[in-house]
Amino acid sequence: MSRTEVRITGFGGQGVVLAAYIIGRACSVFGGKHATMTQSFGPEARGAACSATQIISDTEVLYPYIVRPDILIVMSSDGYDTYRDELKDDGILIYEKDLVHPILKKRQPSFGIPSTRIAESLGRTIVQNIVMIGFFGAVTQIVSREALRKGVEASVPPGTEELNLKAFEAGLAYFDDEYGKKKTKKPAKAAAAGKSD
Amino acid sequence: MEADPAGVLTGAHYFDGDFACGEGAMAAGCRFVAGYPITPSTEVVERISRRFPLIGGTFIQMEDELASMAAVAGASWTGTKSMTVTSGPGFSLMMENIGLATMMELPCVVVNVQRGGPSTGLPTMVGQADIMQARWGSHGDYETIALSPQSPQEAFDLVIDAFNLAEIYRTPVMFMMDECVGHMSEKVVIPKPEEIEIVPRKLTTKSPEEFLPYVPDENLVPEFARAGDGYKFHTTGLTHDERGYPVMSAECQELNVRRLVDKIRRNAEKIVRFEEEATDGADVVLITYGITARVARMAIDIARKKGVKVGVIRLIVVWPFPEKHIRELAKKIKAFVVPEINYGQIALEVERCSAGNAATRLVSHMGGGVHNPQDIVDAILEAAK
Amino acid sequence: MSKVIDRPEVAKEQHPVAPLLRMDRIPHIWCPGCGIGTVVKCFATALQETEVDLNKLAIVSGIGCSGRAAGYMKLDGFHTTHGRAIPFATGLKLARPELKVVVFSGDGDLAGIGGNHLIHSARRNQDLMVILVNNFNYAMTGGQNAPTTPTPAKTSTMPYGNFEHPFNVPHLVASCGASYVARWTSLHVRRMTKSFKEALNRKGFRFIEVVTPCATLYARLNKLGLGLDLMRFYHQESEIRNGADTRDVAIGYQSKIICGKFVDEDRPSYLETMHEYYRKVLGDKYVPTPPEGGMLREQN
Incomplete structure (x- = not known):
């Protein structure tokens, strides 16, 4: 009975909630797993710290909130400061390389990506979160790339599928280029599978 | 339909x-x-x-x-x-x-x-x-x-x-x-x-001349005529008779309000709905509903590993309450454990229905979060003693 | 033991609007000298003379003396909760748009406890006709102060006289956006009836205030005489000023009552605005609630 807890954090406007939503949809609707998302609600504000959580499991998720995430995705330094201590001692850190400068810990595999720059190179900063989803998928292998791709395609505004899929592929490619082929680090599949509970 | x-x-x-x-x-x-x-x-x-x-x-x-x-x-x-x-x-x-x-x-x-x-x-x-x-x-x-x-x-x-x-x-x-x-x-x-099975609005088949808006059928439910179909009926929030006319009397109040209540009470067995698991031979039975039901299932797994015979009833229909069932169950078990995100509401109903035959142990959470499953486990272990 | 004696030799007299009333509920509860019955009669006459489809007309009342009107008319009649006649009527109208829905209630019900609904309904130019019977006090419960009580009239909760500023209701609803606003007293039976007839055939928020005597409470507490004395007062002190600026029609204590049709504008109603807007932004995708309502029926 696996249970993987994921927290995604960034600032309002980065598409934190959409990223969590796509991951959840990909895992549950297209990937045959259970995925339960909750998000922190507060007065609406652009630019403020924002966070969403996903629990991905092979069985029904009974406890709806995360306790300590197995995976922490950070897209802003504020988010990193707020949530870094929460990450499990052997949890995986995924971060926006240009915006977050983490203090790396030995037992916490960490993977950085300049997702904003990549998004900019594709023409729209707004797809930064989709680049991050691709990268997350490649790092964790928690669900098939195909399921994630379907999740992206089905969840983005009609007419923007092409750009978003490009962003998704760019995230995957970045992992393959930087971590996959060079084999400096292996995909963190084992850790991402989480502990039995 | x-x-x-x-x-x-x-x-x-x-x-x-x-x-x-x-x-x-x-x-x-x-x-x-x-x-x-x-x-x-x-x-x-x-x-x-x-x-x-x-x-x-x-x-x-x-x-x-x-x-x-x-x-x-x-x-x-x-x-x-x-x-x-x-x-x-x-x-x-x-x-x-x-x-x-x-x-x-x-x-x-x-x-x-x-x-x-x-x-x-x-x-x-x-x-x-x-x-x-x-x-x-x-x-x-x-x-x-x-x-x-x-x-x-x-x-x-x-x-x-x-x-x-x-x-x-x-x-x-x-x-x-x-x-x-x-x-x-x-x-x-x-x-x-x-x-998807839908129950449509059932309209009266009576003519406007013979129709009265509050004549109950065998289920105590009156026939319905909708506004704009020529029935020219009257309805009011006042105590009323079968014509829908206000009648200010104890007799009319008795007929009107007793039927309103009985309409649900007498049909309660048809309306109540719950999921029941492992209550046969259980020492402790959890009564749960809503999000708390999910969290409680974690506690049940833990308690069972510790050897406690735990059953569970998850209320799907909360009102009317499965009164009869809880009464019967109370005679066979040691205690009910009721986790809820309040200071004891359904627990009161459980306690009333157990009528002293089984203990009722409330696990309250004042809100803002769900229970820590361990709190429910502790209550189960206490109750099983 | 009473026995009903049938005397077929005597031709039964019938009131001209009897077909529109629930005669099995008569006598009504209103006091001698009260003006509400007159308003009901004028409304019934208006219905007869405009030949509206009575099967498709609903009357909704709140609570209070005037709130009983829905119970005496042989229509789909809804006697609802205190102050909520307008929102109840809104649901009725929007869920079956082919209905004509008339709200008939009092000043305390519509402008006091229901005041928020009144202004928002006027703001939306909601497709409702609202008859507000103003007797300057809460009569059903014993003559308490109302949001329309003039200063310094005495009421049972302002025994030394009212010091609160009252609403000028026509001005209130006109400034919120009502497309038809008129005021009459219960003396003006012909003009009131004409207003009702006009309003029945308009769309949007139609508001007619009718000033009526409350002989039992308001008049007694203020030593104004009987109902008839108040009718005499209306005769002497009311002034018809059609098209008057509603800012000028506030009612003072025993002062001139300005009557007339103040507003009659051809503005799009709530439903017209909604349909037009959705058609514009959604085009062919827009599916309005059908005139006969949103009730789903078995497809045969």
Whole structure:
């Protein structure tokens, strides 16, 4: 009975909630797993710290909130400061390389990506979160790339599928280029599978 | 009858409980919604207000919750399935016209996505403390029907049942969600329209000359004529006779109100609905509902590993309460454990029905979060002693 | 033991509007000298003379003396909760748009406890006809102060005289956006009836205030005489000023009562605005609630 807890954090406007939503949809609707998302609600504000959580499991998720995430995705330094201590001692850190400068810990595999720059190179900063989803998928292998791709395609505004899929592929490619082929680090599949509970 | 395909988004979705509830209402045939924004329920009407103009429904954002519930009562008289959506503070304001809808015997659904209270309380955080209010929040004697979903999928499935029960018993039905289920996203599968069973409004077959609006049938439910069909009936929130005319007397009050209450009480065995697991031979039985039911299942697994014989009853219909069943069960077990996100509401009902035959142990959480499963485990272990 | 004696030799007299009344509920509860019955009669006459489809007309009342009107008319009649006649009527209208829905209630019900609904309904130019019977006090419960009580009239909760500023209701609803606003007293039976007839055939928020005597409470507490004395007062002190600026029509204590049709504008109603807007933004995708309502029926 696996249970993987994921927290995604960034600032309002980065598409934190959409990223969590796509991951959840990909895992549950297209990937045959259970995925339960909750998000922190507060007065609406652009630019403020924002966070969403996903629990991905092979069985029904009974406890709806995360306790300590197995995976922490950070897209802003504020988010990193707020949530870094929460990450499990052997949890995986995924971060926006240009915006977050983490203090790396030995037992916490960490993977950085300049997702904003990549998004900019594709023409729209707004797809930064989709680049991050691709990268997350490649790092964790928690669900098939195909399921994630379907999740992206089905969840983005009609007419923007092409750009978003490009962003998704760019995230995957970045992992393959930087971590996959060079084999400096292996995909963190084992850790991402989480502990039995 | 089958659901109207216009309202049914068949397929596998990833929805929060609020969206799922909105989709369930539309699948159930709801075509009128009046509401007033309040966290954490607003997403229900946001969903509906986007879809209604495409499927022949009318949504109006009223000036307050008093107006919302009054509009729903008015709309129900046209035979249109009607609903309003709110949370604690708005639920309090709706009580006035929930009473009117009860007295006029109007099918409708009132969704309460519960948050922490009293007063403004915890607008964005979970509570289950309106369960007793759902039962008796409006003044006077009446019985209600209330359901409580534990997941977005159930928010979809059960709101359809809520609409159907409202039609069968001609009464407002309370749909008691909670913030956790409302704001939690999970996979929600919406079946094909022909797989969704809908109870349509049953109209009288009598002519306007022979029709009286409050003559009960064998289920104590009167026949319905809708406004604008030439029946020229009268209805009132005052105590009334079979013609719908006010009669200010103890005799009429006796007939009118006793029937309103008996309409639910005498049919209670048909309405109650719960999931039951491993209660045979159990020492301890948990009584759960809503989000708490899920968290409690973790506690049950842990307690069983420690050798305790634990069973569970999950209330799907909370009101009417499965009184008979709890009475019988109380004679066979040591104790009930009741975890709820309040300071003891359903626990009171369990205690009453156990009639001293089994102990009742409340595990209360004051809201703003769900139970720590360990607290429930501790209560189970204590109760098993 | 009473016995009903049938005397077929005597031709039964019938009131001209009897077919529109629930005669099995007569006698009504209103006091001698009260003006509400007159308003009901004028409304019934208006219905007869405009030949509206009575099967498609609903009357909704709140609570109070005037709130009983819905109970005496042989129509689909809804006697609702205190102050909520307008939102109840809104639900009825929107869920079955082919209905004509008339709200008939009092000043305390509509402008006091229901004041918020009144202004928002006027703001939306909601498709409702609202008859507000103004007797300057809460009569059903014993003559308490109302939001329309002039200063310094005495009421049972302002025994030394009212010091609160009252609403000028026609001005209130006109400034919110009502497309038809008129005021009459119960003396003006012909003009009131004409206003009702006009309003029945208009769309949007139609508001007619009718000033009526409350002989039992308001008049007695203020030593104004009987109902007839008040009718005499209306005769002497009311002034018809059609098209008057509603800012000038506030009612003072025993002062001139300005009557007339103040507003009659051809503005799009709530439903017209909604349909037009959705058609514009959604085009062919827009599916309005059908005129006969949103009730789903079994497809045969």
